């Protein structure tokens with residue numbers, strides 16, 4: 347009897363356990379459900395929506411070459427998609443529906459309901475872990491409890507991985523002669539398929555060649571270059587990992603090979619890169635352990651008592667990249683114009699919002715979700731709560747990146763700022779750090795806050811909150 351494979355954030359044919367095992371036990375058809383209303387409710391970014399459509403075209407082609415038809419069905423939200431799965435499974439007479447887990451709250455609730463609905467129709471269901479390398483919940487302390495600090499988590503994670511080994515699945519065997527692929531719709535939720543296509547290339551082959559190019563050309567210098575926004579020093583794989591066109595397993599296997607068959611080996615660059623992938627694992631494991639984080643709650647509950655500022659004018663200036671602090675503005679304009687922001691700048695802009703402006707970090711988290719092509723609830727929430735000092739293993743509340751010092755360290759000549767903030771195109775190396783000091787530049791605003799005052803006021807609020815706890 348046929349099997350149905352339901353694709354979600356795993357849009358690849360290699361290392362895809364749901365697809366691989368479904369193909370071992372019967373003819374397979376595939377399903378992807380577009381849920382525009384749900385995505386709008388989750389404020390999924392236009393860059394991400396367009397990339398989903400382009401990736402579906404690639405996936406459909408790859409599946410068609412294996413003789414597997416892909417159905418792309420529109421269904422407003424997660425609730426209605428439950429019936430869509432059952433209806434499609436019944437229409438092909440499927441005995442089993444295969445899919446890979448998703449970790450966030452709405453998704454896990456939907457999946458439980460899908461499993462129950464399939465069961466009540468006499469259809470089995472098989473689920474797999476594929477978004478992370480190690481299944482959330484499988485890396486625990488000796489007493490069985492979950493880790494909440496990264497370094498011991500990483501140590502244990504590496505030892506579990508060494509015990510179980512890394513298994514990268516090949517693509518499944520062809521199910522029959524190749525067929526004609528279908529195309530995804532040209533538009534979803536008002537966003538055209540080709541939006542951002544010059545920036546974000548879609549599909550599994552692109553992701554694999556990006557991974558190879560990174561391992562060959564940049565990985566060894568990752569440690570040195572990864573913090574410099576004007577240098578292409580990182581892998582740029584986050585949109586692909588978020589979409590599932592490449593797996594964490596595939597990234598780790600490539601790193602292991604470059605490092606001479608070791609997790610921690612001679613290449614400092616690779617060692618550091620593997621750590622970043624483990625941060626991704628960590629935040630996914632944390633989210634599964636604490637689903638309330640997906641409901642806007644702080645990991646450290648006491649910080650929900652902080653009287654966060656909700657000033658909409660300050661928020662808008664930050665969103666537009668018009669704060670008058672050049673590095674913050676350059677980061678926000680990179681986000682607004684490309685749908686991606688360099689990691690160093692994500693930390694700088696997030697800390698500026700949550701620390702100097704003392705705006706509610708959830709406002710920033712939501713804005714990032716609405717713009718990032720790599721928007722991923724676990725990494726985004728983790729990054730925001732780290733920056734705002736409300737999260738687990740977060741930066742201490744009294745540590746605040748000073749955007750001027752950060753610019754001095756990581757954009758020493760001001761080249762990145764100049765590339766993103768045209769008003770400062772003629773500013774010299776020193777002027778670009780604090781343009782207001784030389785009478786300013788036409789069209790570029792004065793700072794929206796005095797950094798020292800912002801810092802002192804935020805520290806005072808935190809100290810009052812902490813005193814109330816003792």
Ligand SMILES: Cc1cc2nc3c(=O)[nH]c(=O)nc-3n(C[C@H](O)[C@H](O)[C@H](O)COP(=O)(O)OP(=O)(O)OC[C@H]3O[C@@H](n4cnc5c(N)ncnc54)[C@H](O)[C@@H]3O)c2cc1C
Nearest residue numbers: 580581582583584622626689692720721722725726729730
């Ligand atoms: C406030 C804030 C918000 C963020 N939001 C997101 C988000 O929505 N989606 C997202 O994928 N990443 C997010 N990050 C993490 C990080 O900034 C990006 O993963 C990284 O910039 C992507 O670039 P890259 O692919 O070149 O990364 P590389 O440096 O090449 O790293 C390889 C991969 O490791 C993972 N990774 C790297 N750093 C981190 C990290 N700190 N936390 C979790 N995973 C990491 C990513 O999957 C990344 O693609 C956020 C960080 C902060 C501080």
